[in-house]
Amino acid sequence: MKIIKLFITSMLLLSSFQTFAAEPLRITTAADFSTPENESKVIELTINENRLGGSVSNQGFEKLTGADADKFTLAGNKLTFIAKAFKARSDNTYRVKIKATVDVTNLFGTFSLEIEKTITVTVTRLHITTASNFSTPENESKVIELTINENRLGSSDVSNQGFEKLTGADADKFTLAGNKLTFIAKAFEAGSDNTYRVKIKATVDV
Numbered sequence: 001m002k003i004i005k006l007f008i009t010s011m012l013l014l015s016s017f018q019t020f021a022a023e024p025l026r027i028t029t030a031a032d033f034s035t036p037e038n039e040s041k042v043i044e045l046t047i048n049e050n051r052l053g054g055s056v057s058n059q060g061f062e063k064l065t066g067a068d069a070d071k072f073t074l075a076g077n078k079l080t081f082i083a084k085a086f087k088a089r090s091d092n093t094y095r096v097k098i099k100a101t102v103d104v105t106n107l108f109g110t111f112s113l114e115i116e117k118t119i120t121v122t123v124t125r126l127h128i129t130t131a132s133n134f135s136t137p138e139n140e141s142k143v144i145e146l147t148i149n150e151n152r153l154g155s156s157d158v159s160n161q162g163f164e165k166l167t168g169a170d171a172d173k174f175t176l177a178g179n180k181l182t183f184i185a186k187a188f189e190a191g192s193d194n195t196y197r198v199k200i201k202a203t204v205d206v
Contacts, residue, residue: 002034002128003199022053027100027117036127036149037086043119045077047100052113054106061100064116068094072119081121092123127152128202138188146179148202160205170196 026048035041049056063074071094073080079098086092101114127149136142150158165176173196175182181200188194 023051025113025115032120034122040083041081043079052104054104058103064097072096086125095120139185141185142183144181164201166199174198
């Protein structure tokens, strides 16, 4: 399975008098990733630093202990899952807990914040090779071609390839016909992240 995100873009002019309420610290990196067997996966860790209501300093990430922690390395904000072979009759899912820390300075002083998040990487033999992130201008639909790694499945006899749109909060914002996933045109909504997600499942006989 793969989660595909689509961002609506718009030009937004802000006056110098406009202010925003501070948000809690969040790790904005997605929680779930997949990678083909025997391929490492580099994940960029990010936080909502522009929404914390002050100037940000001493931003950092820490890999916490856990059963799968040794399957990951962390350098700065780059979390790397170390390549693994696909294991038959196993869930092939590896998890690591990440802690983000940051100092935020505003009119009231400097505050240290921290938050934790679990990142999951699933090793797949079948892999959806379509990119995960797309953007489109407001009021324009976006057609996305879904593809798989059919040349790396260990067989020249690949058949019954198909894609399925799974349920989710934004599933009704997308349509699926064959391998063409279409995001339905939407207006840009001020004050919203304008990000829509859909989970796609690929199936194939090998």
